[in-house]
Amino acid sequence: MVNQLLLSLLLALSFSLAHAGEAKPTNDDPVLEKRVLEVSENLRCLVCQNQTIADSNAELAVDLRNQVREKLKAGQSEDEILKYMVARYGDFVLFNPQMKSSTWLLWFGPLLMLAGGAWVLIITLRQRRKLQQQVPVLSAAEHVQAESLLAEIKGQKNDGQDDGQKNIKDAS
Amino acid sequence: MKKSFIPLAIFVVLVVFLWIGLTLNPREIPSPLLNKPAPAFKLVQLHEPNKVIAPEHLRGKVWLLNVWASWCATCLQEHPLLVEMARQNIVPIYGLNYKDQREAGMAWLRQHGNPYILSAHDLDGRVGIDYGVYGVPETFVIDKAGIIRHKVIGAITPEIVQDKLLPLIKELNNG
Numbered sequence: 001m002v003n004q005l006l007l008s009l010l011l012a013l014s015f016s017l018a019h020a021g022e023a024k025p026t027n028d029d030p031v032l033e034k035r036v037l038e039v040s041e042n043l044r045c046l047v048c049q050n051q052t053i054a055d056s057n058a059e060l061a062v063d064l065r066n067q068v069r070e071k072l073k074a075g076q077s078e079d080e081i082l083k084y085m086v087a088r089y090g091d092f093v094l095f096n097p098q099m100k101s102s103t104w105l106l107w108f109g110p111l112l113m114l115a116g117g118a119w120v121l122i123i124t125l126r127q128r129r130k131l132q133q134q135v136p137v138l139s140a141a142e143h144v145q146a147e148s149l150l151a152e153i154k155g156q157k158n159d160g161q162d163d164g165q166k167n168i169k170d171a172s
Numbered sequence: 173m174k175k176s177f178i179p180l181a182i183f184v185v186l187v188v189f190l191w192i193g194l195t196l197n198p199r200e201i202p203s204p205l206l207n208k209p210a211p212a213f214k215l216v217q218l219h220e221p222n223k224v225i226a227p228e229h230l231r232g233k234v235w236l237l238n239v240w241a242s243w244c245a246t247c248l249q250e251h252p253l254l255v256e257m258a259r260q261n262i263v264p265i266y267g268l269n270y271k272d273q274r275e276a277g278m279a280w281l282r283q284h285g286n287p288y289i290l291s292a293h294d295l296d297g298r299v300g301i302d303y304g305v306y307g308v309p310e311t312f313v314i315d316k317a318g319i320i321r322h323k324v325i326g327a328i329t330p331e332i333v334q335d336k337l338l339p340l341i342k343e344l345n346n347g
Contacts, residue, residue, distance in 0.1 A: 088301060088304040089306065092202075
């Protein structure tokens with residue numbers, strides 16, 4: 001398994017060194033070649049899965065590009081060619097997934113997540129605002145108690161500061 | 173208390189998804205041809221270029237179509253299994269010699285044994301495209317009515333033969 005992986009990696013490397021760059025048009029008709037590349041950009045290369053067959057020089061990609069070229073020459077539309085490929089290789093061959101019931105989650109999942117996140121954010125913010133508005137109202141007795149507590153703390157702080165200053169004076 | 177379970181639940185769901193993702197093999201793409209009629213073709217035979225072979229000749233039989241090539245390293249891995257299956261007469265095996273030179277293909281079979289009743293010579297890989305072939309070797313199980321019942325992508329292993337192919341062939345032969 002590891003050997004196989006290494007081998008294919010080496011092969012891929014030597015291959016990419018030999019043929020760096022995008023697939024080059026092989027035909028003299030530049031308009032047709034442009035169309036071939038346009039259609040090929042919608043088709044996934046099944047050997048090198050994160051590339052389109054327009055980007056790839058794998059042998060199968062070259063074959064499939066030739067098929068695309070032939071079909072365009074025969075006057076088929078892009079839609080017909082994509083259908084032809086899907087009939088053989090499945091939806092996976094499409095670089096842009098189709099919009100259908102089994103792909104709704106794929107298309108709208110990120111939006112759903114965003115909406116969920118926004119919802120949590122709004123709920124949290126609302127709760128926080130409510131908490132801020134509900135400043136507890138103190139009774140007169142509680143006010144007196146709070147003031148005395150505050151005064152006490154203040155007194156302690158002042159004492160501490162005085163001590164500190166005294167110490168510094170002593171040291172000098 | 174209830175609230176603290178929510179992040180944990182999200183975490184668990186995420187782990188389950190990632191775990192499943194790790195066990196999937198992205199190279200194995202489900203074929204849209206499953207349970208559909210095997211695409212028709214007419215190709216010359218590898219050994220006798222003046223004779224043709226077509227799947228409709230095999231109606232009424234359960235058979236394997238094995239896509240192979242002499243340049244394919246993985247084919248060599250599964251080859252002894254095919255030879256053994258042919259020796260035991262389990263199922264007729266037909267070959268699709270994919271994008272291969274005739275001489276190279278024939279030499280390869282001489283060297284490693286020939287499990288195929290016949291091999292079709294798909295020099296330009298056109299039939300391969302019709303069968304959705306993207307990684308040689310591939311093996312199709314085709315039933316009596318000419319419907320593709322199973323597809324193995326990559327080399328077959330003793331486990332695949334035991335757990336999948338043999339029971340399926342038996343079931344299809346009885347059906």
